[in-house]
Amino acid sequence: MSRPPRPDRRAARLVRWYPRSWRARYGEEFVALLVDDISERPRAPRRTLDVMRGGLFARLTAGGLAGDLRGPADQLRSSLAAIGCFIAAFLVFGVSLWSQLTIGWQWSAPSAPLVEVALEIMSAALLALIGLALLAAVPAILAACRGLLGGQRRELAAPALLFLVGATVLVVGSAHFAPGWPGTGGRPWADKGLVPAGPASFAWAATLSVTAYWAHPDRLGGFPAIEVAWMALAPLAMLVAATGGALTVRRLRLSPRVLRYEARLASLAALALLEFLCGATSWTLWRDPSPRHLFAPGVIDALDVSVMAVLLMPALHLTRRARRLLASDRARA
Amino acid sequence: MARDGHGDDERQGGDALTTLGRYAGPATLLLASLAGGPKHGYALTKDIEGFAGVRLSPGTLYEALGRLERQGLIEPLASEDRRRPYRLTAAGAAALRAQLDDQRRVAEVGLKRLAGAGQLA
Numbered sequence: 247m248s249r250p251p252r253p254d255r256r257a258a259r260l261v262r263w264y265p266r267s268w269r270a271r272y273g274e275e276f277v278a279l280l281v282d283d284i285s286e287r288p289r290a291p292r293r294t295l296d297v298m299r300g301g302l303f304a305r306l307t308a309g310g311l312a313g314d315l316r317g318p319a320d321q322l323r324s325s326l327a328a329i330g331c332f333i334a335a336f337l338v339f340g341v342s343l344w345s346q347l348t349i350g351w352q353w354s355a356p357s358a359p360l361v362e363v364a365l366e367i368m369s370a371a372l373l374a375l376i377g378l379a380l381l382a383a384v385p386a387i388l389a390a391c392r393g394l395l396g397g398q399r400r401e402l403a404a405p406a407l408l409f410l411v412g413a414t415v416l417v418v419g420s421a422h423f424a425p426g427w428p429g430t431g432g433r434p435w436a437d438k439g440l441v442p443a444g445p446a447s448f449a450w451a452a453t454l455s456v457t458a459y460w461a462h463p464d465r466l467g468g469f470p471a472i473e474v475a476w477m478a479l480a481p482l483a484m485l486v487a488a489t490g491g492a493l494t495v496r497r498l499r500l501s502p503r504v505l506r507y508e509a510r511l512a513s514l515a516a517l518a519l520l521e522f523l524c525g526a527t528s529w530t531l532w533r534d535p536s537p538r539h540l541f542a543p544g545v546i547d548a549l550d551v552s553v554m555a556v557l558l559m560p561a562l563h564l565t566r567r568a569r570r571l572l573a574s575d576r577a578r579a
Numbered sequence: 580m581a582r583d584g585h586g587d588d589e590r591q592g593g594d595a596l597t598t599l600g601r602y603a604g605p606a607t608l609l610l611a612s613l614a615g616g617p618k619h620g621y622a623l624t625k626d627i628e629g630f631a632g633v634r635l636s637p638g639t640l641y642e643a644l645g646r647l648e649r650q651g652l653i654e655p656l657a658s659e660d661r662r663r664p665y666r667l668t669a670a671g672a673a674a675l676r677a678q679l680d681d682q683r684r685v686a687e688v689g690l691k692r693l694a695g696a697g698q699l700a
Contacts, residue, residue, distance in 0.1 A: 272641055272644075272645065274661045274663075275619065275620060275658075275661055275662060275663040276620070276637065276641055277661065278619070278620065278621070278660070278661035278662045278663075279619070279620030279621050279624070279637050279640070279641075279662075280637055282620075282621035283621065283624070283637055292636060293636050293637060293638075296636035296637065296638040296639055297636075297637055297638045298638075299638060300637075300638025300639065300641065300642055301638070303642065304642075
C-alpha cells in the first residue's frame with residue numbers, strides 16, 4: 247500500500263478548493279488545522295468531502311450566490327456580477343436560437359400565427375434587454391473610468407483588459423463571419439421591420455458555436471477550417487469577456503444609489519429573460535405547418551430552451567436576493 | 580421582553596445564533612468551547628470532541644467560525660505561528676447564555692414530561 251503524501255502537501259492541495267479571497271483571510275490557519283487533523287487521522291474521506299463542500303460553498307458565497315460573510319454592498323455587487331454572467335449565458339443560447347429563426351423569417355413568414363407571435367415576443371424581449379444593458383452600462387463604465395484614472399488602477403486594469411480583449415475578439419470575429427449569414431444577404435426585415443438583417447447576421451455569427459453539428463464531426467469536417475476555428479474560439483472569447491466583466495463589476499466602487507439603480511435594472515432584465523423564455527417555449531410547443539420546415543424546432547432547440555430555463559432560475563434567485571438586500575439596507579437607513 | 584432575569588442584550592445574542600440556521604449547532608459548540616478560554620482550530624476540534632462527543636470537520640468548523648466572526652460573537656487574536664486563536668466577545672457570551680437557557684428550558688420540559696409519562700406507565 248502506498249504511503250499518503252506529507253500532511254502539509256495534502257493540506258496545501260485541499261485548501262485550493264477555497265477562493266483566493268477566503269484563502270487570503272483564513273488560508274494559513276486553515277492549513278495549520280488541516281495539517282494537525284491529517285497527522286492525527288491520515289485517511290479520512292469525510293474530511294476531504296467536507297473541505298470540498300466548504301470550498302465550493304465559499305466560492306458560491308464569493309460569487310454572491312450564497313452566504314453572508316461580507317457586507318450588504320459587497321453582496322449586492324457580487325450578486326449583480328453573477329446576474330450579469332447568468333444573463334450573458336442565457337443570451338448565448340437565446341440569441342443563437344433567435345438568430346436561426348430570423349433566417350427562416352427572411353425567406354418567408356411562419357404559417358402559424360402563434361409561431362409569429364412567439365417570434366415577436368422573443369424579438370421584443372431582446373430589444374428590451376439591449377436597452378437595459380445600455381442603461382446599466384453607462385454608470386458602470388463611468389465608475390470604471392473613474393477607478394482606472396484614480397486609485398483603483400491596479401485593481402481594475404487586469405479585469406477591464408480581460409473584458410476588452412474578449413469583447414473585441416467577439417465583435418471582430420462576428421463581423422468577419424456575419425456576411426456568411428444564410429438569410430437574404432443583408433436585406434432589411436422586409437415585412438416586419440423589427441430587426442434589420444445586420445444585427446441578425448451578427449448575432450448568428452457570434453453564436454455559431456451553439457449548434458448540433460458538434461455531434462456530427464463528419465458534417466462539421468465539411469465546413470471551412472477557419473469557420474470551425476471560430477466556432478471553437480467564440481465561446482472562449484465570451485467566457486473571457488464575461489469573467490473580465492464580472493470581476494470588474496465586483497471591484498467597482500459604486501454608490502448605494504447606483505447599486506439600487508443597477509439592481510432594479512437587473513430585476514427588469516430577469517423579467518425580459520422570462521418573456522423571452524415564454525416566447526421560445528411557445529415556439530417549440532406550437533408546430534408550424536410551413537412546407538419548408540423553416541420554423542420546425544429540433545432537438546438542439548429543445549435543449550436550448552431547457553438550458554435557458556436552468557440558467558434563468560439562479561438569475562431570478564439572485565434578483566430576489568438583490569431586492570432583499572436593498573430592502574434590508576433601506577430598513578437600516 | 581427579557582426572560583429568566585436576562586436582559587435584552589442576551590435576547591439579541593440568542594437571535595444572532597438563530598440567524599445562523601444550520602450552523603447554529605456547530606456555532607453553539609464553538610462558543611461553549613471558547614467560553615473556557617481562547618483556542619485555535621485544532622484545539623477547538625479536540626475540546627468539542629472531548630465534551631460533546633462530536634468531531635467537527637475542518638470545513639464545517641471554519642464556516643461556523645467565519646460566520647461567528649462576521650457577527651462579532653468571536654474575534655481572532657494575534658498569533659506567533661500559523662495557528663490563530665479565537666476568543667469569545669461579550670456579545671458572543673450573551674448569545675451563548677441565551678442559547679443555552681433556551682436549550683435548558685426545552686430539556687427541562689422534555690424531562691418533566693418523560694417523568695410524567697413514566698409515572699403513567
